Amino acid sequence: MELIKLLGVLIVIIGFALKKDSILIILSAAIVTAFVGGLGIDGLLETLGNSFVSNRSMAIFILIMLVTGTLERNGLKEAAANLIGR
DSSP: OGGGGGHHHHHHHHHHHTTOOHHHHHHHHHHHHHHHTTOHHHHHHHHHHHHHHHTHHHHHHHHHHHHHHHHHHTTHHHHHHHHHHO
């Protein structure tokens, strides 16, 4: 009966195999695993909050990389070159 707690892993495998939205897959797997494991909504939110606070520097680094990538894709380099060229 302990194998039912691995239902989240199955959700991730099936979701990625079907090429669905990755954030939605991981979030739904986390919710299902929390409920099957007996955490409930309070335990899930507490665990997510503690993980975010303890790994805050990594979250900031990832956000900076995402913003930089988005700006590069939308023409940051060309805009900087135009500004310097003036």
